[in-house]
Amino acid sequence: MSIFFKGKKVEAVLFSPLEGKITYQGKPAAGATIKLWIAWKDKDGETELYYSDDQGNFSIPKKTVVYKDNPLAQLSVGQEVTVEYQGKEILIWKAGKSSSHLFGELGGQPVGLTCELANEEMTAYLDHALVKTLCKWQRLKTLED
Amino acid sequence: MPEISPDTAAQLAERIYDVQDLSLVDFFLEQSFFKQAKKPGFSPHKHLMADVGGRIILKHRDGFGICAHGSNDRDLFLIFRGTTMANSGADIFTDAYIGIENSSAGLPVHIGFNRCFTSMLPEIRTFFSTHVKGGKTVHCIGHSLGGAIASLAADWVARNTIHAAKLYTFGAPRVGTDWFVNSTTTAIGGEHIHRVYHRTDPVPMVPLYPFMHAPYDQDGHYLFSVEPLTSGEAHKMTKYKKSVKTKSWKQLSDAPENPYTVESAIESWLKSKSPIADTSSATFWRWVDSALIYVIKKVALAAIVSIQGAFVTSFTIADKIAYILAKGINLAENISIWVEHLMRKLMQALGMKVVESKEELTHNLIRFVLMRITEKANKEARNALRRL
Numbered sequence: 424m425s426i427f428f429k430g431k432k433v434e435a436v437l438f439s440p441l442e443g444k445i446t447y448q449g450k451p452a453a454g455a456t457i458k459l460w461i462a463w464k465d466k467d468g469e470t471e472l473y474y475s476d477d478q479g480n481f482s483i484p485k486k487t488v489v490y491k492d493n494p495l496a497q498l499s500v501g502q503e504v505t506v507e508y509q510g511k512e513i514l515i516w517k518a519g520k521s522s523s524h525l526f527g528e529l530g531g532q533p534v535g536l537t538c539e540l541a542n543e544e545m546t547a548y549l550d551h552a553l554v555k556t557l558c559k560w561q562r563l564k565t566l567e568d
Numbered sequence: 569m570p571e572i573s574p575d576t577a578a579q580l581a582e583r584i585y586d587v588q589d590l591s592l593v594d595f596f597l598e599q600s601f602f603k604q605a606k607k608p609g610f611s612p613h614k615h616l617m618a619d620v621g622g623r624i625i626l627k628h629r630d631g632f633g634i635c636a637h638g639s640n641d642r643d644l645f646l647i648f649r650g651t652t653m654a655n656s657g658a659d660i661f662t663d664a665y666i667g668i669e670n671s672s673a674g675l676p677v678h679i680g681f682n683r684c685f686t687s688m689l690p691e692i693r694t695f696f697s698t699h700v701k702g703g704k705t706v707h708c709i710g711h712s713l714g715g716a717i718a719s720l721a722a723d724w725v726a727r728n729t730i731h732a733a734k735l736y737t738f739g740a741p742r743v744g745t746d747w748f749v750n751s752t753t754t755a756i757g758g759e760h761i762h763r764v765y766h767r768t769d770p771v772p773m774v775p776l777y778p779f780m781h782a783p784y785d786q787d788g789h790y791l792f793s794v795e796p797l798t799s800g801e802a803h804k805m806t807k808y809k810k811s812v813k814t815k816s817w818k819q820l821s822d823a824p825e826n827p828y829t830v831e832s833a834i835e836s837w838l839k840s841k842s843p844i845a846d847t848s849s850a851t852f853w854r855w856v857d858s859a860l861i862y863v864i865k866k867v868a869l870a871a872i873v874s875i876q877g878a879f880v881t882s883f884t885i886a887d888k889i890a891y892i893l894a895k896g897i898n899l900a901e902n903i904s905i906w907v908e909h910l911m912r913k914l915m916q917a918l919g920m921k922v923v924e925s926k927e928e929l930t931h932n933l934i935r936f937v938l939m940r941i942t943e944k945a946n947k948e949a950r951n952a953l954r955r956l
Contacts, residue, residue, distance in 0.1 A: 497585045497712075519586035521582070549596075553587065
């Protein structure tokens, strides 16, 4: 059956770009290792590493995939961002996203993002996806802005 | 017993797709609809689990669900998700799956959906027996395949527990035959069934007759869309969420444009010689469905064939319908003419050479045409979904 109907290829954003500053007890966390894990087609997922600069700034680029769409099988992406700093491993972002949209996690791009590793509680953002994060931001820039 | 709003039902049916791994279940349950830990911000998750109690996770190769307590003492939730890319099933509409077997209540339902539901049933029983005290309202919610599973869950709750069931589905396929649909409508109560579907969503159009939708003889929450052709876009949960936004259940009921149950309308469609406009149109498949029902009922009535029992056998559905229609060909002219009209119409839609006389309509040919049209309907649904 499927030979007659080749699914159309579409692009999905698995992880929207995230950039900001990592601090530990208010001071820039320089040279921290940032581990991004995303899984969507199997349980193992893929891991990529990024590093913060001298000022604690980091930037994780957009992760996309082109796949054969079949809405009977819904896209569902798991995301985790962990920071390794001074021998500690701290989870700063965990999310489940089922939309293929850019910034589908929060409904917009966080501007003025800071992630304080000493924060103990993650805050939940559940309107657009299931997201919990230690990071805070000044505002969300929506695509219409 | 209050029902939840269309917004809430849609939000839950959408968010359940975000639960990509089990650790996200906790996030999902932090939504305000659910019972929360007594000291928020204090308990880490494992304590939260014990504090709240009674969340049960349901897993199956093609589906996934959660049983949970609502934010007040009256409500329970059973929320189901369809297939995701990670378990990349989506083969629930392949021919192997489209058969009929008896549900837990002994009613004829779709094999694939029933197997998915029954694999989760032991956990659902445990949820009710260990975590639920007193009578509650159980809100069963789901999109697509999740909606089909929610329908079976609501039926089970209504028959086997002291609780009241309410059902909310978005773009769900058909779950059972006439008998099941009639019986589940009585068990749950037609007014407690909220079936939401876009006119151009192809998934609620399959499987073809004898599969039908609950509530029995009601249109459900039909949402008009201007596009003539079926599309995968119309099946997406995000689209449903937008369509129902800020509306009440009452506001969510456009009138379907044609009552295809009117006999004279079906007869004139069957008799018309005009070419089939487009087999991708939502309208075409509604006519096929109505015409199939009309002709089969006519034959069954005249030949005293029981339709109810007929479909639950080791034969395929096409076999059974072919058997009934082939019987019809040998009946009096006022019956056989409709079988002829139906077969011509279907052959025309399939692009086959149309037979000249009813003698050519052998059992084998009828069976072949029915198998092709069933295949085409399923293909049409899958193809439309992939056309995005």
